[in-house]
Amino acid sequence: MSKKVRVRFAPSPTGPLHIGGVRTALFNYLFAKKNGGDFILRIEDTDQNRYVEGAEQYIIDALNWCGIPFDEGVGKEGGFGPYRQSERKTLYKKYADDLIANGKAYYAFDTSESLDAHRKEHEEKGKTFIYNWHNRLKLDNSLSLMPEEVKERLANGDDYVIRFLTPPDEKLQLQDLIRGTIQIDTNVLDDKVLFKSDGMPTYHLANIVDDHLMEISHVIRGEEWLPSLALHKQLYD
Template sequence: MSADVRVRFAPSPTGPLHIGGVRTALFNYLFAKKHNGTFILRIEDTDQNRFVEGAEDYIIESLNWCNIPFDEGPGKDGGHGPYRQSDRKDRYKKYALQLIDSGAAYYAFDTAEELAEARTKTEAQKLTFIYNHHNRLDFTNSLTLTESEVKERLDRGDEYTIRFKPQPKTLFMFDEIRKGIEIDTTLIDDKVLFKSDEMPTYHLANIVDDHEMEISHVIRGEEWLPSMALHVLLYESFGWEAPKFAHLPLILKPGGKGKLSKRDGDKLGFPVFPLEWNPENGEKSSGYREDGYLPEAVINMLAFLGWNPGTEQEIFSLDELVQAFSLEHVNSSGAKFDFDKTKWFQQQWFVEQDDAVVGDAFAKALQRENIEYKSQDYVNIVVGLVKERAVFVEDLFELAGFFFTAPTEFDDKAAGKSWKADTSEIMNNVITVLKNTTDDSAVALSDAVKGWVKEQEIGFGKVMMPLRLSLVGSLMGPDVFEIASLIGKQETIARIETAMEKLG
């Protein structure tokens, strides 16, 4: 494939970016990088009634957090700007008029009332209203008016739209994912392309922008598949070469029926947005970033929603995804969202992180909770001992809290299992052994205590379980001597004495 691959992600700034949109952006990004191409962000804001303040910034911040920044777009002009459709609105009318001149479009002067009346009459006959070849000559448009009547209406400022007039034929199309598609164009309605407010509709603006920005591949969601025929016909009408199309499968609810929505996330307790959305006037929505997810995990999860590498490998870095990605391995059927699998990806990536990186995040969390710690190095060492059992930074409080705060309560079940009538006496002897040990390393403490246990011919469980309970408050945690070494011999002895006092 040539180096002239140019793809675009073209969201509307109408609210937070759904993870389905992030998946579309990701697949465009991966395809562009795989072929040394260009990934473009275009903001499709022609519908000013639905514009939401802050949505564009949210989209850009989301892409950056996911580590899939755009190469061209708002603030990054690559010579094909501007990249907001509202800033491009002065260029669309000439293209609409070009279609009228070639006979591929026409002026329509029908009022909203006339169209509503026609729709009501049609639906009364239990039919679906469609404005196209079979009834276009029944309406007030430049196909039924004389040239002078059309000019007169335009001169006096009558409201109008410009509608597309598809040529009747069998259209053969090719989708990179769904392969060959055939459609009868007489089934397509005469779509409005341009309105009298001088604003284009989505279909015209989309085609013109893709052409002017030299887009080579249109990779977008399955919901745009019904528009593909119209867009291909528009390219033909302009005499332009159409880009290659690829329509990605829907992301489905966990149960598999219907498209994943915010309501599903709220109901089942998971985010459907990359970042938290907190509008001034509106409902707050959770985001993967604020819920503690790593961008690597989110990207890895999204990549597998509709794509597979054809191998057993599941953990992919972004660079590995770029190398492995191809449209040939994108499925045409919908992909069920699996929240448990998302958490699995998070856990895999959490463990992969450097101890110092996790340690820094955990130290900040400790500070927020006003929990003191010896040093950053101490936190990093603790993280290294427990992080394999964690999914999020917040999990480290439960897994490692005893490294920072002595237990004040002891698990009842664990105490019943490990603290017997002679346990306090045994623990007193362990304290003596610890006091006589000059080396505080985990190895030295282990050798001293285990050596004493062997000498006394006591069962290891009679010593190790109550020792762990004393230090942790339960029977969980890493190697008990690693704990004792890190918290220090003096703190270890103090905790044993507390346990003897409360449990003995």
């Protein structure tokens, strides 16, 4: 391999490390060692509401106990830190702003109450509410509002999220080393939240920004992340 192998295990400090996480860490570690690469531990603590005191140290201790030591990460600083996402907030805001400036994302001011009402209305009709191309111009966001109103609401400190602007009518060709070629119709995807007004990114944005800046060469993850591949590929692009 021409590019140095750099893989990461990126757990959330929301509780003890479970066996599925250990399995993912082991595959990353073995792949790195086989190819003379680096195994990085990154702590993905963007969800502060679910943060558990002591969980981070438990994860580190558990990996060491299992014989899966990391080469770079919290307490083993390399040239790509910091390794806690909560300490990298300014990086994510820059990329979120870049996405908006390039027409790839937008501000959404919808309240939890209004979104819950939309979901309930759809459920009563036997439908599923999806925030995307078919209804975003009817909702409370910077695509449906005048630019002056958007500036005013931001200046007033109104709560907002930044959503990814999923393009309609595209067929994404995704490559997975296990599943092979996967084709996804963008019309079925929702406009995922990337950034919150509390200054914290969601996993989707932080994960992609960090993988890029930390020069991660391969993403080895559990299959539960396969549905997120379409969004992550678009964010990489």
